[in-house]
Amino acid sequence: MCRALAYLGKEALLDDFLYQPDSSLVRQSHDPQQLHLLNLGGFGMMAWHPQTPNPEEPLSFHSTDLPIFDRNLKSLALKVRAMSVLAHIRGIAYRPSPGYGSHNLHPFRYPGFKIALAHNGDLAGFEQMKLDLLPYMKRSIAAQIGGTTDSEWVYALLMSQLVDPTRYADRETLARALKDTLCILREVRARHGIAQSSSLNLFLSDGRMIAGLRFTFDFGCYATEDWRRIHEANLRFLSMWFTVGSRYGLAGGEWKMIEESSGPDSALLSSEPLTRDISSWIEVPEYTALIIERGAMPESKRGAPGEPGNEAHRIGVSVLPMHA
Numbered sequence: 166m167c168r169a170l171a172y173l174g175k176e177a178l179l180d181d182f183l184y185q186p187d188s189s190l191v192r193q194s195h196d197p198q199q200l201h202l203l204n205l206g207g208f209g210m211m212a213w214h215p216q217t218p219n220p221e222e223p224l225s226f227h228s229t230d231l232p233i234f235d236r237n238l239k240s241l242a243l244k245v246r247a248m249s250v251l252a253h254i255r256g257i258a259y260r261p262s263p264g265y266g267s268h269n270l271h272p273f274r275y276p277g278f279k280i281a282l283a284h285n286g287d288l289a290g291f292e293q294m295k296l297d298l299l300p301y302m303k304r305s306i307a308a309q310i311g312g313t314t315d316s317e318w319v320y321a322l323l324m325s326q327l328v329d330p331t332r333y334a335d336r337e338t339l340a341r342a343l344k345d346t347l348c349i350l351r352e353v354r355a356r357h358g359i360a361q362s363s364s365l366n367l368f369l370s371d372g373r374m375i376a377g378l379r380f381t382f383d384f385g386c387y388a389t390e391d392w393r394r395i396h397e398a399n400l401r402f403l404s405m406w407f408t409v410g411s412r413y414g415l416a417g418g419e420w421k422m423i424e425e426s427s428g429p430d431s432a433l434l435s436s437e438p439l440t441r442d443i444s445s446w447i448e449v450p451e452y453t454a455l456i457i458e459r460g461a462m463p464e465s466k467r468g469a470p471g472e473p474g475n476e477a478h479r480i481g482v483s484v485l486p487m488h489a
Contacts, residue, residue, distance in 0.1 A: 167271070167285040167436070168193040169368045171375035172250040173457055173480060174431020175412045179212065180242040182250060182413075183232070186420040186439040191232045194254045199404045199437040207255045208232040209270040211281050212247035213372030223249075223281065223372060227270040251370040253283035269312040272368075273320040276309075278330045279371040280339075282323065284316035285403055285436055286364025286381070288350070289388070290357060291315040297353045298322055306330070319365070322346050333371060336456050340485050343367075343378060343454055347487060354382060361388050364403045368434065374458040377434045379405040379449045380487055405449040407434045407457075409482065421445055432457045432480050456483045 170182060170190050183191050188198055194208075207230070211223035224245065232238055232254060253271035274281035288294075295318055299307055302325040310321050324330040326342035334342070347365075354360070360383045369376040381402055409432045410422025419440055422431060433439070434455065438446040449455060460479050 167253060167255050167283070168197060169253045169271070169283045169285050169366075170250070170433065170435040170439070171252075171283075171368045171370050171377065172247070172413070172431070172433050173370070173373075173375045173459065174248065174433075176214070176246045176248050177250075177413050177431075178242070179210075179245045179247060179250065180239075181415075181420055182433075182439065183210075183242045183252065184239065185415075187441050188437065188439050190252055190254060190435070190439070191238075193437065194232055197437060198441065207267070207270045208235065208238060208253070209255070209272055209283070210250065210252040211272050211274060211370070212245060212251075213249040213370070214247050221279070221372065223251075223274070225274075227267055229267055229270070249370055249372045249375065251281050251283055251368060251375070253368070269314045269317070271316060272370075273312075273317050275306070275324070275330075278324060279333050280324070280327075280330065281370055282316070282320040283368040284314075284319060285366040285368070285405075288315040288319075288354075288365070288382075289361035289363045290354070290359040291318070294353045294357045294359060297356060298349070301325060301349045319346065319350075319367070322349060333373060336374075336458060336483055339369075339374075339376060339456060340454065340483075343376075344487060347380065351382065359383075360386050362386050366403050366405055366436070374456060375432065375434055376454060376456045377405055377407065377449060378454045378487060379403070379451055381451070384451075402451045404437050405434070406436075406438050406443070406446045407432060407449060407455060407482075408438070408446045409433075409457075409480065410445075429480055432482065450484075452487050454485045454487045456485065457481070458483070 209227040271283040272281040323346045326345045363382040365380045367378040408422045409429045411425035
């Protein structure tokens, strides 16, 4: 299974997420702490900063190189600061497969769309059911599918539930689109008699918000009576954790969310904690979506024009039950 993270908050260096922590995202590609799988299918990332040209368009980087050996990624991570990040390391089956390639790397974001998506999990029977998803997609969106993964089809399906994916979606609109997507997938799975455990952990960002969905269809149902054939990734819900704080930085020799009197300005959502000490992390409950947004900073807390941090905003976390 894949590993992913989403960040929203004060300006931070990419290297401090991808490489520096003792369980950084890049380290998770070969030494994950909560899912003992190598993730060798490539790396993808999108990063937003309001002071870049055309700030609504993220910096985008995708590579099939192993991130631990990718000098271009390391060089980029040492130079780029961002206020929102969506990053993903892809895990694929250990066999020659046409699914390996840059066309299948997450995050997915179609031209002009606001939301980008990364997925951790897999849909059992996807090849059997995918064409039945087309009636629930807008033609203009379905036509943009360029890869072969269930993840991109889920992205196209989710974007089709929005009235206009080229506009920012508020919390209620995004939550409704997620629920509609889950209900459609449930209906199509039932139509094909698919009742096998299928993980659908989603990570989303549009630069202004991040969201995570921790969800599994038919958990506990497997297509074998031999328990030894059940993979570790299907024996429990795939992990998802988050942490909030005033800022993300180095404290006491560890990269973490730092609490200050100013209140919560930053949030980090990840497949697993980026540090071996998980005391400041909270596990996302099963069948739950988190939507984390910036809200306007009270006047009394704002700095003078030009002061560092004046662009920061308080973040709010919405916890929403998700059932289909």
